[in-house]
Amino acid sequence: MSFEWPWQYNFPPFFTLQPNVDTRQKQLAAWCSLVLSYCRHHKLYTVDVMEAQESPVFNNKKIERKLPVEAIQVVFEELRKKGNLEWLDKNKSRCLVMWRRPEEWGKLIYQWVSKNGMNNSVFTLYELSNGDDTDGEEFHGLEDWMLQRSLQALQTEGKAEIISMDDGKGVKFF
Amino acid sequence: MDRFSWSNGLLEINETLVIQQRGVRLYDGDDKAKLDVGVALLSTHRLIWRDGKNHDCCMAMPLSQIIFFEEQAAGIGKSAKIVIHLHPSPVNKEPGPYQNSKYSFIKLSFKEHGQIEFYRRLTEEITQKRWENTPVSQPISTGTGPQTGRTRAVGIVGIERKIEEKRKETDKNISEAFEDLSKLMVKAKEMVELSRSIASKIKDKQGDITEDETIRFKSYLLSMGIANPVTRETHGSGTHYHMQLAKQLGDMLQAPLEERGGMMALTEVYCLVNRARGMELLSPEDLLNACKMFESLKLPLRLRVFDSGVMVVQLQSHSEEEMIASALDNVTEKGSLTAEEFAKLLGLSVLLSKERLLLAEKMGHLCRDDSVEGLRFYPNSF
16 A cells, blocks of 8 residues: 655645744644654664655655755654654664554553453563464564553553563563 | 165066965064064075065065074974074165164064975075075065056066056046135035024024015025925934825725735835936835834825845735635636736736735635746635
C-alpha cells in the first residue's frame, strides 16, 4: 500500500515555518504526525538529519518546496518533547524515531501475553520478537533496542521483570 | 640640525627614492629636536625628513654633507639610532628648521625599527655616490614664492605638481571672485532685519502707519516671499505650533486620504504637504509631533504605527477589520498573493499592502509561503 500524503503536504505554506504562533502550532502538529506515520509506514526507526533533508518527507519536488533545515530541527524538537524521538548523538545528526512509544509497545505485548494466558511465564527476547507464536502480532520483528525499552517500561509499571539468562536476556510477565 | 633646508619633499628628475622609514625622530646632536616623530626618506641625492602629522613640515639635506655615520645600538627604553656626522653647511644653504647648531652631527632614532635596512642602504648610497653622476637642479624651498624657478615637470611627479599648482590658482581665483559677494551678504542681512522689524511693528500696531500703508507693505512682503503662513515665528515653537499645524493638516489631508483608500504612509504625507506649502517647509519632526496630536484634538485623523515600525496617517472612519476581511477575500479569490500583486490589485503602495497582509497573518487569517520565489500569502487552511 503506498503512502498517503496529508493535504498539507501539497500546500506550499506548509514548508515555511509560520511566524503566527497559533498557526505554527497547528503546522508543527501536522509535521509531527506526518513524520511519524511516514516512519511507521516504511518501518523506519533511525533517521539521519542530513539524509532527511532530501527525503520526500521534507522535500516535495512536485510543488518545489523544501522544509529548511532549521525548521526540520524544530519539528524534531517537538517530537522529542512528545517522547517520540531520541537523539543518538550530541551533535543531533542521528535520532531514533519512536512512532510508537515504548510504553505503547509494552502495552501491546502485555495485552498479547494476558490474552494468551501466559502471565507468570518466562520468555526470551528472541521469542517475543521473532518467535512463531508472535507471528502476525504488531510487535513481531520489533528491533531489539525498542523491545528492551518497552519491557523496561513494563518493568517500571510492575507488570514484568527483565532477567538475565545464560545466553542473553529474558522477561517474566506477571 | 642646521644642515637641513626646508623642502617640499618631492623628488627631482634623476633622483630616486631608495628607502623610507616611519617612526623616526631627529636629534640635534645629543638633544631631541623640537619636532615630532616622522618619516625619514633616503634618496640617491638627499636625506629627507617629513613630520608624521603635519606633512607640510618637510626638510632635506644633500648626502654630500655626510662625512661618516655609525650605528648606535638600542638600549633599555632607548631605540636604535644612526649617528650621522656632517660637514659644515655651505654658504648658500637654503633656510631650514635650525639657524645654527652647536653640534656637527645628528641622530636618527628609529622608534619603529628599520634601522638595519636604512643603515645598509645609506652605506650603499654613500659608497656609490650616485648624486655625483646625475646632477639635479637645486631643490626649491617652499618658504619663498611658489612660482619662482619652476623645475622641468616631467613624468608623474611633474604632472602631480602641475595639478597641485593649478588647484592653488583656482582656489585663489574663486576667493577673489566672491569677495564682492560677501559684502552683498552683509547688506542683505541688514535688509532682512529691517523688513522683520517693520513686520513686527505692523503686528503690534506701533508707529504711525495707516491701515492702507499696512496692507500695501504686507503685499510687498508677500511679493518678496516673506508671507505669513503658520511658521515658528508667528506661533512660536512647541505645542501651540504643533496644534495649529495639526489642524491645518486635518483640513489638508481629508481629500488625499479618501482618494487613497483612507491610509497614507507618513512619508507620502510629508511629500504631499511640503509640495503644497512651497515655502516654509515642514521638518519631519514637526510633522510627526503634529500628527501625534490628532487624537487629543479630536480631529478625524489618526497616526498609526505598525509592528514593523511603518507609520501611517489614516482616517478615523477607516475600519481595520473591513480591510482585513477584504484582503482575505482577495487572497482567497486569487488563491495566493504577493505584496506586489496585492498592491497592484488595490492601487495601494507596496509598503502599505504588505502591512495589510502582515496584519491579516497576525490575525490568523493568512499564512505565508517563503521560498526562493518570494514571499506569498495564502488563506490559512491550517
